[in-house]
Amino acid sequence: MSDSRLDVRKTYKLLINGAFPRSESGRSYEVASAGGEFVANMAQGSRKDLRDAVAAARVAQVKWWGSSAYNRGQVIYRLAEMAEARRAELAEHVALAEGLSIKKAERSVARAIDRVVWYAGWTDKIAQVYGGANPVAGPFFNFSLPIPSGVVGIIASQESSLEGFVDAALAPIAAGNAVIVVASERRPIPGVLLGEMSATSDFPAGVLNVVTGITSELAPTLASHEDVDGIDLSGVTGDAANDLNAAAASSIKRVFRPRDGDGADSTRRLRAFIETSTVWHTIGQ
Amino acid sequence: MTEKIPANSRLGSLEYDPAPESASIARLKSSYGLFIDGSFSDPSQHEQFVTLNPANEEVLATVAQASNADVDHAVQAARRAYETVWSKTTGAERSKYLFRIARLIQERARELAVVETLDNGKPIRESRDIDIPLAAAHFFYYAGWADKLGHAGFGANPRPIGVAGQIIPWNFPLLMAAWKLAPALAAGNTCVLKPAETTPLSALLLAEILQQAELPPGVVNIVTGDGSTGAALVEHAGVDKIAFTGSTAVGRLIQQRVASSQKRLTLELGGKGANIVFEDAPIDEMIEGVIDGIFFNQGHVCCAGSRLLVQESVADEVLRRLVRRVEQLRVGDPMDKNTDVGAINSAAQLARIQELTAFGEGEGATRYTSSCELPDKGYWFAPTVFADVSQSHRIAREEIFGPVLSVLTFRTPEEAVAKANNSSYGLACGVWSEKGSRTLWVAQRLRAGVIWANTYNRFDPTSPFGGVRESGFGREGGRHGLEAYLDV
Numbered sequence: 001m002s003d004s005r006l007d008v009r010k011t012y013k014l015l016i017n018g019a020f021p022r023s024e025s026g027r028s029y030e031v032a033s034a035g036g037e038f039v040a041n042m043a044q045g046s047r048k049d050l051r052d053a054v055a056a057a058r059v060a061q062v063k064w065w066g067s068s069a070y071n072r073g074q075v076i077y078r079l080a081e082m083a084e085a086r087r088a089e090l091a092e093h094v095a096l097a098e099g100l101s102i103k104k105a106e107r108s109v110a111r112a113i114d115r116v117v118w119y120a121g122w123t124d125k126i127a128q129v130y131g132g133a134n135p136v137a138g139p140f141f142n143f144s145l146p147i148p149s150g151v152v153g154i155i156a157s158q159e160s161s162l163e164g165f166v167d168a169a170l171a172p173i174a175a176g177n178a179v180i181v182v183a184s185e186r187r188p189i190p191g192v193l194l195g196e197m198s199a200t201s202d203f204p205a206g207v208l209n210v211v212t213g214i215t216s217e218l219a220p221t222l223a224s225h226e227d228v229d230g231i232d233l234s235g236v237t238g239d240a241a242n243d244l245n246a247a248a249a250s251s252i253k254r255v256f257r258p259r260d261g262d263g264a265d266s267t268r269r270l271r272a273f274i275e276t277s278t279v280w281h282t283i284g285q
Numbered sequence: 286m287t288e289k290i291p292a293n294s295r296l297g298s299l300e301y302d303p304a305p306e307s308a309s310i311a312r313l314k315s316s317y318g319l320f321i322d323g324s325f326s327d328p329s330q331h332e333q334f335v336t337l338n339p340a341n342e343e344v345l346a347t348v349a350q351a352s353n354a355d356v357d358h359a360v361q362a363a364r365r366a367y368e369t370v371w372s373k374t375t376g377a378e379r380s381k382y383l384f385r386i387a388r389l390i391q392e393r394a395r396e397l398a399v400v401e402t403l404d405n406g407k408p409i410r411e412s413r414d415i416d417i418p419l420a421a422a423h424f425f426y427y428a429g430w431a432d433k434l435g436h437a438g439f440g441a442n443p444r445p446i447g448v449a450g451q452i453i454p455w456n457f458p459l460l461m462a463a464w465k466l467a468p469a470l471a472a473g474n475t476c477v478l479k480p481a482e483t484t485p486l487s488a489l490l491l492a493e494i495l496q497q498a499e500l501p502p503g504v505v506n507i508v509t510g511d512g513s514t515g516a517a518l519v520e521h522a523g524v525d526k527i528a529f530t531g532s533t534a535v536g537r538l539i540q541q542r543v544a545s546s547q548k549r550l551t552l553e554l555g556g557k558g559a560n561i562v563f564e565d566a567p568i569d570e571m572i573e574g575v576i577d578g579i580f581f582n583q584g585h586v587c588c589a590g591s592r593l594l595v596q597e598s599v600a601d602e603v604l605r606r607l608v609r610r611v612e613q614l615r616v617g618d619p620m621d622k623n624t625d626v627g628a629i630n631s632a633a634q635l636a637r638i639q640e641l642t643a644f645g646e647g648e649g650a651t652r653y654t655s656s657c658e659l660p661d662k663g664y665w666f667a668p669t670v671f672a673d674v675s676q677s678h679r680i681a682r683e684e685i686f687g688p689v690l691s692v693l694t695f696r697t698p699e700e701a702v703a704k705a706n707n708s709s710y711g712l713a714c715g716v717w718s719e720k721g722s723r724t725l726w727v728a729q730r731l732r733a734g735v736i737w738a739n740t741y742n743r744f745d746p747t748s749p750f751g752g753v754r755e756s757g758f759g760r761e762g763g764r765h766g767l768e769a770y771l772d773v
Contacts, residue, residue, distance in 0.1 A: 134745070252756075275758075278750070
């Protein structure tokens with residue numbers, strides 16, 4: 001192969017219902033590296049793309065939650081396997097997007113993959129840690145089980161292109177939800193790559209949907225969508241976050257907002273999109 | 286169309302003699318001030334409003350309308366108490382205060398039950414056997430958590446949130462106060478509680494109990510008033526957490542109002558509970574359970590089983606037996622110990638029930654209403670069952686919050702689940718079947734916070750309660766109920 005060979009570049013696309021469409025709008029926007037150099041034309045997702053993703057997620061969530069916790073753990077672990085094999089590519093793009101040295105980017109990728117593994121291990125622990133039997137005063141067997149909220153919209157971190165994406169997306173998925181992630185507007189590629197890897201990890205189509213585009217255009221659609229059960233506002237701050245929070249009230253959505261001191265071992269994201277369902281059953285002969 | 290129930294189906298030979306509880310046990314004062322910083326304010330300082338006995342429209346007492354300034358004083362008192370006293374009180378000491386309160390409620394149980402029935406209109410049998418004992422049990426349960434929070438599953442040393450603003454409804458006045466106060470205090474918060482406009486009295490009696498328990502001043506403050514008092518509490522910058530129980534419409538408004546603040550929020554809102562009856566259900570227990578599921582507390586229950594889903598093969602028999610049982614319900618004086626269904630809590634609520642039931646007839650459902658005689662004075666609505674209801678009818682979609690049951694049918698378990706979940710609410714459901722595997726199959730698929738199998742409307746302080754979707758978020762009761770009041 002001669003040195004003058006022209007590389008084959010990739011067109012980055014959305015991930016909706018297991019397929020990789022360009023935006024139905026046909027629009028795109030330029031993404032540059034932290035240093036300001038052109039990297040790619042990203043698909044500029046539209047409200048319609050989001051609505052399609054929500055519809056896909058609603059169907060996928062039933063299938064995802066219907067599979068065993070053991071199986072969900074293996075699927076998430078498989079995502080870690082896929083990511084591990086493509087560490088170099090992820091690191092290159094984390095470095096480009098966040099302006100990190102390749103060494104620092106590699107460490108970030110390693111932490112992100114380890115986080116995926118952490119969530120893989122959670123799927124069959126959540127019911128035991130957050131559920132339980134309740135000793136009611138009467139002839140009843142009473143137990144509480146955590147169930148997923150359903151469909152969760154995520155405005156991923158604008159800064160942390162991969163680690164932020166992983167934490168926001170995998171916590172609700174591990175708990176049995178299906179998600180629509182709006183990737184970082186200026187740093188979308190690492191999240192898009194993770195989406196590509198998910199497509200070879202045995203996730204049912206629609207469990208993880210990734211939409212790139214202009215956050216201020218996409219976020220209000222997710223926050224006000226009546227068939228979205230919860231929203232993670234990690235990637236928005238200030239008045240924009242407050243407005244989205246208010247829009248979420250229209251259908252009483254669960255809202256996650258990051259707080260100072262959310263450490264690596266925090267289970268707050270895991271708890272954000274689970275509900276407690278309590279069953280009373282009579283005891284008798 | 287309206288069908289008359291044949292008169293001969295009444296149990297004419299089984300009339301009961303009156304068995305009235307004594308209203309004088311209530312020992313009510315003529316007027317009440319606000320409970321702020323450990324003492325009652327002089328009622329004459331405030332604008333006042335009356336609280337009525339909904340069973341006869343007589344005035345029970347006048348109560349203070351807390352202004353924005355009053356709410357501000359209450360929040361400041363709660364803040365002072367949090368910073369100077371309560372956050373320095375050990376869990377073991379907080380625990381003993383809560384045990385004291387539980388015991389005092391038990392000691393004054395009869396008085397509290399009478400006050401609750403007078404102010405709310407619910408049958409004395411229910412306030413005596415359910416509301417008041419459960420309120421005491423909630424304090425007793427959370428008392429034990431106060432010095433064990435590190436074992437609750439939220440880390441080794443979970444911190445309280447701070448000052449909690451708590452707004453409660455009129456359907457279970459004292460019990461809702463207990464559901465709010467007990468976990469908040471156990472977790473180490475201080476509280477400003479706003480009772481419902483039409484049922485403030487038992488909370489004011491509770492304030493006296495808090496004085497008897499020598500709870501430090503300001504740890505609990507109770508501000509009576511209408512919606513404007515609640516709004517002032519929601520918007521007060523000194524409040525760290527809002528806990529609200531009430532309608533979804535008001536809950537939505539509160540979620541919007543706190544959206545641009547850092548306030549924590551839990552909401553326990555409306556419901557349209559599906560009670561699913563399979564053909565193999567134990568019929569006698571099921572009929573009693575379905576009746577209790579909708580007519581308990583006049584149907585003023587957010588988790589009421591207001592949509593009955595009956596398997597087609599048994600629908601005719603179930604409807605026939607339900608209608609007969611409805612005819613046997615004793616409706617009337619809430620103070621009579623034999624009364625099953627008491628008064629509607631307010632004129633406004635009665636109007637709402639009348640409006641929605643009129644829609645039921647207009648949209649073509651078949652109405653069966655008890656032929657019971659209703660008292661001349663007070664707010665009353667005869668127990669009613671609608672058959673031939675379809676999913677698009679308003680009486681199948683909207684919360685009526687009254688003694689009105691809508692009956693729909695299904696053929697397969699899949700259809701039952703689909704119909705049960707066809708609601709923007711998700712608070713509670715019932716499943717009636719002798720087949721355990723099917724019951725659990727259905728329970729797994731229902732989108733609801735509480736599922737009762739072969740029973741309905743059971744409550745216990747150890748059992749988490751709360752909804753999914755537009756029935757709200759957060760849980761009350763059990764270990765889960767602590768999370769709403771911890772900074773975790």
